[in-house]
Amino acid sequence: MVKKILARSYLSLILIIMYAPIALLIVYSFTESTNIGTWSGFSFDLYRQMFANEEIMEALLNTILIAIASSVVSTILGTLGAIGIFYSRRRMKRVLNGITQIPVLNAEIVTAISLTILFVTLGITFNFITLLIGHVVLTIPFVVLSVMPKLQQLDPNMYEAALDLGATPSIALRKVIIPEVLPGVLSGFLLCITLSLDDYIITAFTRNNSFSTLSTYVYGVTAKRGALPPSLRALTTLITILMFIFLLLTNFRKAKAVKN
Amino acid sequence: MAAEKILELKGVYKDFDGVSVVEDFNLYVKKGEFVTFLGPSGCGKTTTLRMIAGFEMPTKGEILLNGKDISSIPPHKRPINTVFQRYALFPHLDVYDNVAFGLKLKKINSGKVNKKGEPILRHLTKQEIDKKVNDALKKVDLEEFEYRDIDTLSGGQQQRVAIARAIVNEPEILLLDEPLGALDLKMRKDMQLELKEMHKKLGITFIYVTHDQEEALTLSDTIVVMNDGCIQQIGTPKDIYDEPVNAFVADFIGESNIYSGTIIDDNHVHFLYHKFECVDKFPKNEKVDVVVRPEDVEIMEKDEGILNAKIVSKIFKGVHYEYILMVGKMELMVQDTTSYDVDTEVGIYVKPFNIQIMNKEFKxxxxxxxxxxxxxxxxxxxxxxxxxxxxxxxxxxxxxxxxxxxxxxxxxxxxxxxxxxxxxxxxxxxxxxxxxxxxxxxxxxxxxxxxxxxxxxxxxxxxxxxxxxxxxxxxxxxxxxxxxxxxxxxxxxxxxxxxx
Known part of the structure; x- marks a missing residue:
């Protein structure tokens, strides 16, 4: 009994440490007070301020734009890559598998710096495309990692069965393999979105300075003024809620898949 | 029997990374025949089948379909369809769409020609596909199942869908890779009969791969016994059972007693410490392997047979008893419907034509x-x-x-x-x-x-x-x-x- 209580309280403590700051932010996003800690009455004013702030709105749009663009590119390339790796010869397969997983293990800062050096060496000016490449590099291994298990679950003769019935290799890919691994592709896509949304390091290194996303905007503002502008409390609340919805969606999909 | 050769394999070899899997495979298959590749796992039977289907290219040799070499033609262009071991159905499609998969891709001659005089090809119409799919499902007794999901079907039903999906394309040859392997015994027996019936009805050439000798004996017109990448024997089920060419085939097909023996003269062979009359002709004094099937051994009163033996074990097998007899230090398995007691001394007789003599493979x-x-x-x-x-x-x-x-x-x-x-x-x-x-x-x-x-x-x-x-x-x-x-x-x- 004592053991149980101890275990429970330990768990609660950890959860409180983890979530208290976020909870605090959320609570204080509904008041006008500049300082956290002084409650000056309930209001949506910070939200109004946030939506009126053109810089924030632009950063938000940019963030969504780069997240969707990079996720689409990553998902397509990553899915094809996973299929390619899966059907390679055994030795090649091991090598390719290793290579695709390096970016996952590698420190993001290393990836970011090496990309920057590459672009500078090639004389490419930083623009949306360099940023897109940066995000694709960041997210593509996660697509491969989520599609691969689906391929491994396939009946090994599935692809051959399609060929046997008269499908060319490309039709077999489109009509059989891709539909079969679609759940893996979708979860890969969702992973890409979440990774891209909150990325700071790669974005900071590969973007054009006139292009800011939420993460670079927040960092920029705090670096300049030293303190968080109150409207950012509303923004973080919004992001948290969006992420929460996203998480629910993915989990719901997973639960459904398990049930099936 | 002047049936034409539909498929011929000539000197086919297959290596995987230098390891030989199939060696010097020579075989022809007649139109409408039911041929079975039989052998233990790893004997090269599935690899041979995959070469016929087009999933593997032979390292050496030719595969002729109606006289034309197809060994370099990709699988989707061969008029051959396969029923896979674990069916390989497409779970994202329902039964109807699984069966219609091949038909939707198929192009046929529309009867019209373009300006250059080449025939214009067209896809099958919805009605044509509908009719063919329904016919195929009827053949496998799954008429009511068109819109069912694959996951909701039992193993046997999935098996039937896999067969329907293959035969709906009217292939010249149907390949079946251990198609009954995943089913339970009762279901296997039923499906064996159904397959045989289907083969008769459809008139398509079947090539069947199995490691189950009983299945091979039940189904086939011709059995190809394989071991270690090489053909051991080709023949009708009766040939293979009655006249195995070597100890491997004798041991693999059915129960058998195999002994080392010596030829005495044209009509006699020595084994089990005794002289037996036989009909196979071999050079005098030649060391040979001798096969006697357990059901071919006749038990009689002591001293009335060729030799005496002692019953050491008796097991009731339903239709018959299975006895183990000792002749000196040698064991002899006998199947007989009469009941004898253990420890009885009995006489043994084997008819000359039931003694199968084979060349010793290794001296x-x-x-x-x-x-x-x-x-x-x-x-x-x-x-x-x-x-x-x-x-x-x-x-x-x-x-x-x-x-x-x-x-x-x-x-x-x-x-x-x-x-x-x-x-x-x-x-x-x-x-x-x-x-x-x-x-x-x-x-x-x-x-x-x-x-x-x-x-x-x-x-x-x-x-x-x-x-x-x-x-x-x-x-x-x-x-x-x-x-x-x-x-x-x-x-x-x-x-x-x-x-x-």
Whole structure:
């Protein structure tokens, strides 16, 4: 009994440490007070301020734009890559598998710096495309990692069965393999979105300075003024809620898949 | 029977990374025939089937379909369809769409021609597809299942969908890769009969792969028995059962008693310590393998048969009793419907035509090895002690390890290539991988009072040996050969090695 209580309280403590700051932010996003800690009455004013702030709105749009663009590119390339790796010869397969997983293990800062050096060496000016490449590099291994298990679950003769019935290799890919691994592709896509949304390091290194996303905007503002502008409390609340919805969606999909 | 050859395999070989899987496969299949490739797992039967389907390219040889070489044509262009071992149905499609998959891709001649006079191809119409799918589903008794999801079907039903999906394309040849492997026994039996019925109705040539000898006997017009990448025997089920060409086939098909025997004259063979009358003709004094099927042994009163034996075990098998009899130290399995008590002494008789005599496959093991500077034999990367004085009469080995002839000439046999011969009874095997030569047991056949075991090393060298101990296939063992049992001959003249 004592053991149980101890275990429970330990768990609660950890959860409180983890979530208290976020909870605090959320609570204080509904008041006008500049300082956290002084409650000056309930209001949506910070939200109004946030939506009126053109810089924030632009950063938000940019963030969504780069997240969707990079996720689409990553998902397509990553899915094809996973299929390619899966059907390679055994030795090649091991090598390719290793290579695709390096970016996952590698420190993001290393990836970011090496990309920057590459672009500078090639004389490419930083623009949306360099940023897109940066995000694709960041997210593509996660697509491969989520599609691969689906391929491994396939009946090994599935692809051959399609060929046997008269499908060319490309039709077999489109009509059989891709539909079969679609759940893996979708979860890969969702992973890409979440990774891209909150990325700071790669974005900071590969973007054009006139292009800011939420993460670079927040960092920029705090670096300049030293303190968080109150409207950012509303923004973080919004992001948290969006992420929460996203998480629910993915989990719901997973639960459904398990049930099936 | 003047039926035309629909498929012919000529000298087909297949290697995977240098390891030979199928060797010199020659076979022709007549139109409408039901051919079964039968053999233990890893014998190359599935690889052969995959070459016919087009999933593998032969390393060497030709595959002719109606006289044309198809070995380099991709699978989707071959008029051949396959039923896979685990069905490989498409779970994201329902039954109807699975069956219609091939039809939707198919293009047929529309009867019209374009400006250049080439025929215009068109896809099948919805109605045509509908009709064909419904026909195919009717043939496999799944009419009501069109819109069911694959996951909701039982194993047997999935099996039928897989067959419908293949036959709906009206292939010239239907390949079936152990299609009943995933079903339970009762279902297997039912499906066997249905397959046979279907083959009769459709008139399509079936090529069937299985490791189940009973299934092969039940279904086939022709059985191709395979072992270790090679065809052992091709024949009707009756031929294969009654006249197996070697001990492997006899042992693999049905129950059998296999013995080593010696030919006495044209009508008599000696085995089980007795002289038996036989009908197969072999040279006099030839060592042979003899097969007697358990149901062909007749039990009678003591002293009335060719020999007497003692019943040591009796098992009721439903239709008959299965007895184990001892003739001296030899075991004899007998199936008989009459009940006898254990420990009874009985007489045994076998009709001459029920004694099947076969050439002995192995009389001794022969290898090529070489000698190292310590006069050890290097065989298959293992080191064996041997006696090199046998290479030259009257010779001896001096202190430095050179061979000294009777005339005083000195020979340095380092790296000399030698032919090695070892008898079947001269090889011992031991559990574990400690020895110089290590391999895996790939075959074990009981020969009445001992086993004939084949040990294969990683370098693909086979050691065939006789042993009284029971081992298991796939056991890892080390091979030992006594020094004095190794018979050596030089591949070159001994004077080539004379020390200057």
């Amino acid at each position: 001794s093991n022969q290898y090529i090895g070489y000698l190292d500077k310590y006069n050890n034999l290097i065989l298959d990367s293992g080191k064996l002690e041997c006696d090199i004085t046998q290479l030259l009469k009257g010779s001896h080995v001096d202190e430095e390890g050179y061979l000294v002839g009777p005339d005083g000439k000195i020979y340095d046999l380092t790296d000399a290539d030698v032919k090695v011969e070892v008898g079947l009874g001269d090889i011992d095997i031991e559990d574990g991988e400690e020895g110089e030569i290590v391999g895996e047991i790939i075959s074990m056949v009981y020969l009445g009072d001992h086993y004939r075991v084949i040990v294969r090393t990683e370098e693909e060298e086979d050691f065939v040996l006789d042993t009284i101990y029971t081992w298991n296939e796939e056991d890892r063992v080390s091979v030992h050969i006594a020094k004095e049992k190794i018979k050596l001959t030089l591949t070159k003249e001994i004077k080539e090695y004379e020390k200057a």
